[in-house]
Each structure stands twice: as C-alpha cells, then as structure tokens.
Amino acid sequence: MTATPTGWSRSDLTNGVRRARPLSWQTPPIAPRRRNARRRGAFTKDDDPVTTSAIQRKLVPTLDFLLFDWLSLNALLERPRYQDHSDETCRALMRAASDIAAGLFEPGNRVSDMEEPYIGPDGEVVLPATTHRAWKAYRSFGLMGASHDDEVGGSQLPRTVDMAIRVLFSAAGPNLLPILLTESNAALILAHGTEQQRRVFALPQVECRWTGTMAMSESQAGSSVADILTQATPDGEEFDKDLLGPRYRIIGEKMWISGAEHTLTENIVHLVLAKIPDTDGTVSAGTGALSLFIVPKFIVGPASEILERNDVALIGLNHKLGNRGIPNTALSFGGREAGPGGPKGALGYLVGRPGEGLAQMFHMMNAARAEIGLLASAIGYAGFAVSLDYAKTRLQGRPRGSRTPTQVPIVEHADVKRMLLAQKSYAEGGIALAMYVAKLLDDQQTGSAEDRRHGGALLDILTPVLKSWPSEWCLEGNSLAIQVLGGAGYTRDFPVEQYWRDQRLNMIHEGTHGIQAIDLLGRKVRLRGGECLTALGATIEGTIRSAREAEFATEADALERAWTSVLETTDKAWASGEAHDALANATPYLQGFGHVVIAWIHLSLALAAKTSTHPEAAGRMAAMDYFFAYELPRVGAWLDVVASHQNLCRDVDAAVL
C-alpha cells in the first residue's frame, strides 16, 4: 500500500507470525571483541570511489581547529583510556568518514527526500537503495558506539572525536540513518540494563546489526508524558524468572516514533515507556508510574538470534515536510487478537525497576537532545557551505558606481557577506557547543573528581541550550542560505531548500522549544541550589578574564554585561518563588540565555584562534566579530520581558486572540 496524499497511509498488514512462545535461555559465550580504533575505517576501501564536496572540504578543517586548537585533543589523548588513539589516527578517521559522507551520504540525502518511505506490498517500509548503500558503508566503517568501553564493543574513542565524525555524516545526510537514536538506545541499555540485556540488546546495536528507537509519545501524550496510556502487565506467574529481565505484555499505541520500521537491519529495539497497573488494575496518573521496557521488533534468543515476530505493528507513516528519509511511524503494541487462553500483548522486558522509566529514559533523552543540537548545527553548516560555494561563483551585479562589463561574484556584496557571516556564526557556534559538551562527557569518564562535578553541572545546564539554540538559529541560517541563492535557492536544483525543511523538525522533536525553556528556567538554573548556573558563570568569567588579557576587552565587557543581565533576570523571574509567575516568559529567557552562551563560545574560540596558526583561525575572528556586533545586542529584548514580569501572554484571555 503506497502513500496517500492525505498524509497517512494506513497499513492493513497482518504480520502473519505466530504469537510469541515462552522462551528459555542459556547464556552462550560471546565472541571476544577484537575491533579497535586502528582497524576502524579500514573497510572504506571496499566502497564506492569517493567524491569531494563543498561541505566536506570546508567542514573537515573547521572540525580540526575545534578538536586540536580549541579543545586540546592532544592533551586528552594522553589519558590512559585513549591509549589506542593518536592525533594521526583521529585525523585519518575524520578523513575516511568525510570520504564516505561525501561519496554516499550527500547524494543519498536528496534521494531520500524525493523517494519518501512508503509501505511496500509485503508490508515492509521501503527506503531508497541509496539509503541502504549508505547504511552499509556506515556499518562497515564501524564507528557506531566507538566511544564505549572496549569490553562492550566500543573502542574508547574520545567522545569529542566521535562527535566530530557524527557532524561530518550529519552535514552530508541528515535524512539517511537512524544512527542518532540507535547510539543513545544502546547507551541507555548499557547504563541501566542487566548484563544479559546489555549483551543481547545493546551489543547488536553497537555493532550496527540492529537499530533502536525511543517509543515515548502517544497521540494524547506528546509534551505531557504523564498522560501515557500504554500498559504493561506481567507475563505469567514466572514473569520475573526470564533471563532477559522481568517479562511483560505491552498493549498500547505509540506515535511519532522515528526509525521504527525499515529493513536496513534484521531487528529493531524499541525502548517503550508504559505503566504497570496496580494489583487492583488501576493505573496511576503522573510520571512516577512510568516504567521502561525493551520491546524488540523480533523476539530473540540469548545469543541475540532472531526467533519470531513480536506483536509490534506499524499502523501508519507520517508524511513530513522535511527529514523525510527517516520513517516516522505510529506503532501498535499488542494489537493482535490473543489465541485461546493465550496472553495478549507485545513481549517486553523491564529495564531496572518499576517507576524508574522516565528517569532512565532521560539517559537516552539527554543524549538525543544533545544530538539534535549537533544535527541542527550540521545542517546549518551544510547550508552555509553550499551557499558560500555558490556565492563565490555566481556572478551578479557590480560594486557601487562601477561600470565594468563583467559582473562580480555575489560574495563581494556586503549584504551577501552579512548573510554568510550570520550562517557561519550560527553553525560554527552550534557545532562548537556540541563539541564542548562532548569534551565534558570525556571528562566525565577520565577527568578528576572536580572535573566531573563541575562538568556534570555544566552538562545539566547546557543540554537545553544545545537542544534549542541550533535548532532555532540554524533554521534561520538555512533560510539565509536560500536567500543567498535567490530564486535558485527555492528550487530543487540546489540542496539548500531541503536543508531548511529538514531543519524545521529540530525545534519540535525530542522536546519542543517551550519544554526546553521550562527545563532551563524552571529546573536547571535552580538545581542543587543553583550549582549549575554557578558552574557556568565561573566558566564564562574565566573566559572573560582571559579575553581581557588577550586584548579582547570590548568583547569581554559586552559578555560580562550580558551574563550579569542573565543572572539578574533569573533572580527577578523567581522573585515571587512562584513557577506560574517565573515561567510566563520562559521561552524568551531561553532565547536570551542561548545567545549569551554562544557569545561566550565565540569569544572562547577567538581566544584559541588568536594564538593559532591554523588556517581556520581568521574565520573564527570574523564569526566572533559578527556575533558580538549583530547578535549579542538582541539579548536585551528577550530578557527584558522576563525581568519586567511582562504577563500579557500568561494573562490574556484566549477569546480575544
């Protein structure tokens, strides 16, 4: 059944597989893990000849600057955890990733948009052949989960390098792969699962043999997760004797599930939030009743071997304005009729304990939010690189007063340079923030106790900023990329229109802007007595001090004023102590806060650039100059409505809208 224009194609497939039978388990030996970083990337020679691209040509040196000249990757690589890696191997990995990204991901990205996923005659979701090829190449490349411990299939690659490689793929083909959620799904199971769950459900994902999803939202429960209706009931009297964890039957419907159906891999691991009814059959309201379950598409044995189809059925594909290559699904769990006396529901295995679901899901959610920030920044960068390339070759107009017969490249016009500098400052600012967050994650594993405490506080407060800021401003950047190309920009002859569409989802999925705003102002700035805000303030003030010493006094003063304003605004917002009052303008607060954080990032980058001989250094100065002249002055308009308790939006009668 193919897609219908009304936006939904309801699948009428009946999976035709038998109901799951009770399983018995033995733990087989797992083959020793031999993969390590030196061998990763070696597979690329078997793939197609690579091409180069405007995006990758520009992006690789940008990331190189961030890694080596800003984040001091060489110093990080001295730490014992990373002994298998050197600056040379990291750079070689980057180059190899860039080749695959340019050769397979970039061409496939447009195809994935034109050939939207649909439900084929056999009931399976059909993705373009180019997507299958890109996935195969990515899988052979072997970098999924490379930052995990050796013992769980990783190769202890620094998260900073892992993040940089992910930027390369994301800029080339944001539509192609369910990488993002697979990585964080595996990470959640590795963090919270039992030894068996880690082996059976996480390792195949780290090996790219399976993919993963986050199955949280329901039609009536989007931002309001407390309203989830999906239920999980113990599967038989011996439900808690299963080697894979306490076994439940899951019944319910989930909505907006990315990557939940495809044939790229032999299995898909859904992490499902559901409620376990009390003994009297009632279900509690609220998020405290949520538990987390591993629900595989195919039920598997103790060696991860495929047994039979679980009762998880695709009930529809959403047709989206962008990011169309990733199937976005509605799923039914336990929709089949039970056989005589047999249990009804999809088989699922509890992770951790009942009631811990939301807390556990936040392990995945926080990672996913950071990755949305990275993805948004990467798409912003792609638009920047393509429009810069166009601007350098497109001839149109002349300098004022000139009467030369030849037109000049449009990059010579001040207004075009303004649009390019804006894009540059948005995309590079976002990527740098994502890399900074990756460095904090590296410190969580290998830093001093003080590093870990301080970094943990920064991670808490920077996550809503990383989720929200690039998704808003790189959308603006992608719009400017269209504007640079003029009429050509709105046609399918160039990729910039697709970037802009792809980008639009990022301000919504994995927690909308409004949700991030409440997380920041409602929770993070007050967490642990304001520890996170204090930690960020200390870090920013350190940069301000260094900037003064490095003759960036003007920028240092501007940033100090802006940060002081953030702190004063935070206090004023919470003056009454009432959330109702404080959060009336949470989104403008998030916007102002985000711009100040990115200004700090740009100043920090300029400090590194000042003493660097890297070819990218001059560009960092221009981006900072732009951001401080054109962007930072916007902050006042956002923060003032918060500080002055502007209550129009809260109090206005909806009837007059």
Place this chain on the structure above:
Amino acid sequence: MTATPTGWSRSDLTNGVRRARPLSWQTPPIAPRRRNARRRGAFTKDDDPVTTSAIQRKLVPTLDFLLFDWLSLNALLERPRYQDHSDETCRALMRAASDIAAGLFEPGNRVSDMEEPYIGPDGEVVLPATTHRAWKAYRSFGLMGASHDDEVGGSQLPRTVDMAIRVLFSAAGPNLLPILLTESNAALILAHGTEQQRRVFALPQVECRWTGTMAMSESQAGSSVADILTQATPDGEEFDKDLLGPRYRIIGEKMWISGAEHTLTENIVHLVLAKIPDTDGTVSAGTGALSLFIVPKFIVGPASEILERNDVALIGLNHKLGNRGIPNTALSFGGREAGPGGPKGALGYLVGRPGEGLAQMFHMMNAARAEIGLLASAIGYAGFAVSLDYAKTRLQGRPRGSRTPTQVPIVEHADVKRMLLAQKSYAEGGIALAMYVAKLLDDQQTGSAEDRRHGGALLDILTPVLKSWPSEWCLEGNSLAIQVLGGAGYTRDFPVEQYWRDQRLNMIHEGTHGIQAIDLLGRKVRLRGGECLTALGATIEGTIRSAREAEFATEADALERAWTSVLETTDKAWASGEAHDALANATPYLQGFGHVVIAWIHLSLALAAKTSTHPEAAGRMAAMDYFFAYELPRVGAWLDVVASHQNLCRDVDAAVL
C-alpha cells in the same frame, strides 16, 4: 514529458504552429460594458455549495474592522467615484468572496501542492482540476480589476475593498491563481499602452479571459536587470505602422516567469523587457537601454481574437519548495528557426517609447510588490487562524500544580498564547499596512491635491516596507504556527507546513530583501529632498499625538523614541554622503524601519479600537500590547549597526568566510 527529480524537466515540444504572418487591423466596435458592482458576485450561486473554514470565519470580521472602523470606508464611499457602492454591497461582496474562498480555494490549495504542475503529453502545462474549478469560480465572480474605471471594464470599487477581497482569496489559496500578475499587467497596459493596446490586451485580462505575466529576469540577470540580453529588432520596414503598436521581433530567454504557461485561459500576455540594438547592431549596457514589449502567447487580431501561436516556448518548469501550484517557467522567445527569408523572433509590440521600459515596468513592479506584501500577510493569517483553531481544541498538559485528570486546551498555556499573539501581530499588522496602502491608492484617485501629494510620498516609502516586512515576519509567524501544532505541524495532515513553504518565496521574488533595503535607504528616504521620510514622519507624529490624548502615553513615548532613532540613524548612515558607506547595513536598516512602521500601524489600530464597539476591537489591543512589549524593543539591535557604521560585512575578506 513529466517532471524529473533533478528539478528541471526540459520540454522537447515543438509547437507545430506556423510562423506569424503580418497582420492587418481593423478596429471593431467593442460591446458596451454593462458590468457593475451590483451585479458582481451574482454568479456564485451557480458554483459549488460553499463550506466555512476557520480561516474565513476569523478573517472576515478582521477585515470588516479594518475597513469600517479603521479606514472609515463609509466616508470614502461618499465620494462620487464610488456612487455605485454602499457599505451593504461591499459587505455582501466580502461574504460572497469568502464563500468561494472557503469552498473552492482552500481545498484546492493543498491539491495544487501535491499535484505539482507538469508538462503533459501534448506539451501543455497540466494543473489540477481543482485549480481549474477555482479559476472558473473566480472568473464568474467577476472581480478582477474591479477597481478600474467603468470605461475600461472595471466597476470603480474602492481599492481598499478590492484589497480586502484579495486577502480573502490569498489566505485561502495562495497557490491557485495567477491573479496577482494579471491585475498588475493589465494596470500597466491601461496606464502606458495605446488605446488599441488597452482594448486588445488589457480588457481581456480585466475580464479574466486571459492572464498576464512579468517577463523580466534572465539567468544572468536577476537582481541585476541592467544585464538583460533579450533583444528586440523592428519587424520589417513598416514595423511602426501596426495598429497594435510598433512591432518588433523578440529573441532571448527569460527565467523565473510565474504563470507563463497553463490552459486556464485561451491566451497569456507577457510583458517583456528587452533591448533594442543601435543601428550599428550594438546593445547598450545599463537599464536605460531597456524597452517594454507586449508579447502574447497567441498572436491576436484587433478584437482580441486568437490567430496563431507566437514564437514563445516553454523550455522548463522550476520545481519549487513552495507556492508549487503556480507554474514557474523558463521561456524562450524566438527560438524557432526562421523560414527562408522570413523573420525570426516572437512578435512583440512596444509599449510607450524605447528606453522607457524599466520605468514602465515599475508600474507593474510596485503593484506586484504591494501584492506580495498582501499575499505574505494573508498566508501569515491563514497559519494564525489554523493554529489558533487547533490550540483551542487540542488537549495537552495542565496548569502548573494542577492534578485534574482532564488535560486543558493548549491555548491556555502562556507560551502557546505568546506564539499566537506573535502571529496575530505579524499577520494583522501586515494586512493593515496593505489596506492602508490601498487607501492611499484610493486617495490618489479621489482625494484632494494635498492628499494625493502626501499619499504619493507615503506610497513611495511604504512600498519597500510592505514588500519586505510581511514576507520576513509572516514567515516567522508561519513557523510559529507549525510550532503550536507540534509534531502534527510538520506533517501534511495540517496545512501549516505548506503555508510556511509557500511563504518562503515572498522574501525573494519581485525584488529580494536586499533590493528592498537598497531601495529604502539608498533611494526612498532621500527622494525629493527627503519628502517621503518627512511625510511618513508627519503621519506617525499625528498618531503619536492622538495616542497621548487617548491615554496611550506609554506607547506614544516608545514609538516617538523609535521614530527619532530611525531619523537619527538615517542621518548617520548618510553622514559621509557615500552610498558605499551608507548602504553597508541597508538590510538591518530595513528591518528596524519596518518594525517601527508596524508599531505605528498597531498603535493606530488600537486608537480606532478604543472607541469602537466592534467585536474585533479587543483583539487589536492585545496585538498592540504584544508588539510594543516583545517586538519594538528589537529595533535597537538593527539600527545600531547602521548608526555606528559597522563595516564588518562590507570589509571582511571573503576568503575568511
């Protein structure tokens, strides 16, 4: 040949019609024009039963307030020109237009997006049946060109009412009709054509029997019109004896021509800018060499009767990200081989005199720019109305601290109300500005000499604002409409994603933002010794005085500060007298200027609302409150870079980008 995924489908059609033969003319009597406003709209009964819609339900009263409570339409209708019209007939026309818009345009708008125009087997551009039905209904409605004089097929309807009706259609189906350019094409010919040209080429457009285009851009000449290469050479020795005007042969290719191929009407009138070579065969550079030609798709006789196909061929369709229902074409003029000894080139008739082309085209261009502002505002309004409707019915979340089992409509959340108020202030501000401009046009025809002089100055300076401001801010509004709907917003289940895509073209076509900015700061503010700026200042100051008397002192002060800042910034920008220096930040100037103009509009609307009992009055207050609290404070960040001569964008070396 159908569309190919690469964005272009090259037509291989050979039109198969003979080369144009020399024509002889007689002027037949034209049937007396009997149509008038009382009969217009009478045809709608024959059309489909109408439906109502969230958009039209909300938009009709909004326009009613603007017409009667703000622009004092009743007073205008007292003027002799409008003697056939009354408040009742105007309201009846609005209702009838709204019914057609809801019943035919809204459903057809989505279809036109899904069924993109393509080149059919017979070489004609195929549009969906729904588009044909909507066009038929619009044609029967009989309002094209209704504001023109009775004697040229119009019915002397006030432009304000005409504009309001156009808003209704534009909000319902921005993709459906080539109305916009047909109206302004006819207006140009009526203004600058000969009596014969008016009868033969303009009247069929006013009667909706033909449509029109503006054929200006070429691949190498987009914003830089001086670089047009299309040439026109006199057609034979007696070329200037043709009754339809001096006859030329046109050879060249045009790009980005909207509505240049379709079968909605039997003929299409292209207005083509081309250069007439000097006697030595050379062509001058610059815009002074441009002349304007009427080049019909089908050559016609003196009673507008179709004779044979002109040598105008479709060479490709652009595939766009939005506004897909309007075919966007590349055209070849004179592409056929000439017969033995026969002339080569498409037949075209000179309008006015050689070298006047660009000035004449600006008659059409200014009208088109105003209509883009109207269209952008209408699309913004559509998104606002749909997202408001959704917000009132979608249940999600609860007030802070509440534990009620029932979720509340999301319109109760402060952040959702913020997004709705923003959209409301953008869309209603844009529509009001468009209506204000229409009122100025009415005054041009019926006002006192002083009204006309003052209004002409305002028209000059407000045109770049009306072209640019709604296209930027209603795009932001359309993005917020998606955000209000959350995940549903990015699916094709709701129209808001299409509005956002449709909107994106408006910041580009008919002169990009950058071009408007140069027009405003480079030309309009200095025109005739600053007359336009002075006229606008006097008008704004009048509103400020009235606001003080009406107890809007806070808003009056804020607007006065902002306007003073605009004037000071203008002076500082031009301090050196060098355009190179003044225009380095022309776009931020345009942005700041635009926000101040819209703040003035909102204050003016609130003044009208204060003494009105109209049900819409309260909404106007809320929109003004929002705009002054959240939007006007943004102005400083834009104007400061202009006033401080921030030269980063002008001077930065493109190599470091």
